[in-house]
Amino acid sequence: MNVLDIRNVTKTFGDFAAVDNMSLSVREGEIFGFLGANGAGKSTTIHMVSSLLKATKGDIEILGKNIAKFPRFAKANIGIVPQDLAIYEQLTAYENVRFFAGLYGLRGSLLQERTEEALEFVGLGDKAKSFPKSFSGGMKRRLNIACAIAHRPKLIIMDEPTVGIDPHSRNYILQSVRKLNEMGCTIIYTSHYMEEVEEICTRIAIVDHGKIIAEGTKEQLKAIVTDTKEIWIGVRSEEGVGIEALRSIPGIVSARIDDGMIKLQSKAEINNLNEIIQQLIRSRADIRSVEEQAPNLESVFLTLTGRNLRD
Amino acid sequence: MKIASIAWKEVVTTIRDRRAFLFMLAFPIVLMLILGSALSNAFTDSLSFDELKLAYTLEDQASPVESYWNGFSTSLASSGVAATALSAEADGQAAVKNGEYAAYAKIGSDGIAFYGSSKLTVESDILQAMLASFANRYSLAMAAASQAPDALPSLLAAAGSGTYVRETSLTADRAPNSMDYYAMAMSTMIAFYACMSATQLFRSEKLRHTALRLTAAPLSKGELFAGKIIGSTVINFVFVIAVVAFSRFVLGAEWGSHYGSVLLLLFTEVLLAVSVGVGASYLFKSDGGSSVVMMVTQIFSFIGGAYFPLSGMTGWWVWVAKLSPLYWINNALARIIYSDDVQAMWPTLLLNVILSVLFLSLCAAFMRKKEAL
The missing domain is CATH 3.40.50.300 (P-loop containing nucleotide triphosphate hydrolases)
Structure with a gap:
């Protein structure tokens, strides 16, 4: 009912x-x-x-x-x-x-x-x-x-x-x-x-x-989100990370930094992890961790609306 | 029952609001004390003079009137009158015109010619009354002497005894002193101040976000409206009763003997004030209603006699004062309290009720039209 x-x-x-x-x-x-x-x-x-x-x-x-x-x-x-x-x-x-x-x-x-x-x-x-x-x-x-x-x-x-x-x-x-x-x-x-x-x-x-x-x-x-993946990279300092440079890497849909964690959304079919890491090394970012996230509601929301829920 | 719950909530939240409590109780009482004490001289019904100056000439020095006058002038001196004899050549009238004396009397065996000052009218009137009293007594003594000539010396000697002036007043015990006046004026003013809190009656629910809960509850807008109006009227009337009781039992202010009529009139005033306040909150957006009502309330209080008595006012001021509900209510209350004229309550009471119904109907119509509160 x-x-x-x-x-x-x-x-x-x-x-x-x-x-x-x-x-x-x-x-x-x-x-x-x-x-x-x-x-x-x-x-x-x-x-x-x-x-x-x-x-x-x-x-x-x-x-x-x-x-x-x-x-x-x-x-x-x-x-x-x-x-x-x-x-x-x-x-x-x-x-x-x-x-x-x-x-x-x-x-x-x-x-x-x-x-x-x-x-x-x-x-x-x-x-x-x-x-x-x-x-x-x-x-x-x-x-x-x-x-x-x-x-x-x-x-x-x-x-x-x-x-x-x-x-x-x-x-x-x-x-x-x-x-x-x-x-x-x-x-x-x-x-x-x-x-x-x-x-x-x-x-x-x-x-x-x-x-x-x-x-x-x-x-x-x-399940709606099959064409994008989420990459989270932990850094010791947010200074000089160069978010704009990351956004210009082919396949990146969105990039943001939140409490020492770079959160990237990228097209699933493009393998651009090497380029991302190289860019971070060039900008002298001190990388702590790299992980690929399973799709979550946030990525679903971003994919469907083109913006974050808190925008 | 839902109406009663809403009214109860209104009463409790207002009583526990320290600012409202201070504003509705402490403010009128303090003002009553300040104005009642500071302006007490403006309400006195007695007059005092340093000395009443009387100039006189005695035309017939040898007649009994001279002896009688001499006795009378002794009595005048003890009453605070300085009687000065002028020479026959002196111009007594000119001396009065110059302000040297309050009056001049030319006393002869055929009567008294009296010239009073047009500037010192009160003093001149008192002296005129004294001289009239003297003339009457002298005529009486002469009439008695014509019947019993042996008694003439004792009759003339009696001229200096007794009093020639006795104060009498028609309403001496029934006029308000300053504390009586301000007890009434502050009570009616604070009753009308209910309109200021009433402007926030529905707006405060929006500001506290409780409007959403109230609208989502299974009660009609009518129930909500009635509950809030009843609650606000009741609590504001309780404040007015407290102010009246304080003025009566602590300050000893006069409220007459018709307490029922006085309180009923004040209750309708509170109802009118609440209706005006709620009406303003619907007519003006956001805080506009509060600002307008605050301004209007101050103007009504000022012209309606809250800060000074209007009894001496004449002309256009009276017409302006009549625009203020406080004027009608103060007048009606004064007649009930000091003239025992209970019937004076009805026109004002009906006017209050009719205006309240008018304002509340308008508000109810506005409220029904609006989606939210």
Whole structure:
């Protein structure tokens, strides 16, 4: 059964189509990755699914019911974890979760029980009476999640839930996502961190210029990239590496340096490794390691859109 | 229940916002104390003079009037009047015109001719009243003496006894002193200040990113709108009640005996202010609404009598003042408090409610039209 169906949906702002005739389905029990660079139409789609915006054209269904005709039903079955923290600093963690859960019709002892349960789930049970201003960034992110799950939605939309937090909190959140999925929640997950998406998502859609340009499991997506290979070369110093010279080597599609690692994308059929190494020696780069990477989501994204996800 | 939850959230978040708390409570109380103390002289209902100068001439030196006058002048001296006898040749009227005396009296057996100063009118009026009192007593003494001539010496001797001036006031106990006035003015001003926080009622949800959660929750825009308006009105009214209570029980300000009417009027003022604030936030983009409302609120406060009483104002100023809701409300409150005129509440109350409904309807229409909040 599909939890979410988007059919030929278009959203325009004046003459600009932020989402252009998009169709997409998310099946029950999936952790669905939604990838796209800034301005690709990802947030607009999420805002339409969560009823913040109305589609200019097309239909969106939640659990088989059209959200335009049954908005309350659709809203009651969705939990939103916005990219930006959406909590009240003047309310305690408990009051925050209780307030938002109350808007979903929970009352009395059930409301109290679900509030406590949600706080326990994100590891903030002992911080229930504390105000968010005393929380770390990771704790605030976890509270942001608790506010979205206390009413036990069927579909949880998580928009960049791990932005700007420490590795410990990130791991905690990723574990929570898996646990929620095991408990029966379907999850739509957007992130700039490809490794996160690759790690937890069962199916992924790549959106660009308001359209889905690829969709499938990570294996299916990686299979798209057969004509390029990725070469990673570790250097002791980034100084004088000469990235521009590397880009001019025949077959190189893209070249960048990131934290002491030169990341090159090259046409698969051209053997240019010798030339690359010679160029680095000429520029007196101190090479530490050379390895050819198997295709990953980043290379898939780059191949399909011609840009990095973080551009 | 969802409306109640939203209203509760509004109340709690505002109470815990230290800046709002200080602005809505400490600010009016401090202003009340400063203005109430600094401008207390402007509200006094008594006048004091160093000395009342009276010039006189006695035309008939030998008549009983001279004896009676001598007794009277003793009494005048003890009342702070310096009575100076002028020679027959002196021009008393010119001396008054020159400002040397507040009045000049020419006393003869057939009566008193009185010339008062047109500059020192209050002093002149008091002296006129004293001389009228003297003339009446003298006539009475002469009438008694005509019936009992033996009593004449004792009647003349009595001229210096008793008082010739008694202060009376029609409303001495029912006029506000400076603290009473500023307790009322600051309470109505702070009630109207609710419009400033109201401009942020929906915008703050956008800034905190909670607008997305609220819109995604299964509640209608109407429920959200009602909850926020109710919450904001309630908490701002609580602030006003606290200011009124402080002024009444700590500063001893006069609020009359019709507390229900006073509070009802203040409640409708808060509702009007919240409606105006929310309306402005829909009419002007981003922070434009806040800036406009802040400016308008200051102007309304100034012309509406928040910082100084308007009782002495005349002409165009009164017409300008009438544009301010604070003017209508202060006037209605003053009539309820000092004249026990409870009926004075109704026109202002109805005007507040009608304008509130008008603004809120416009906001609801705007909100329904917009996709997001």
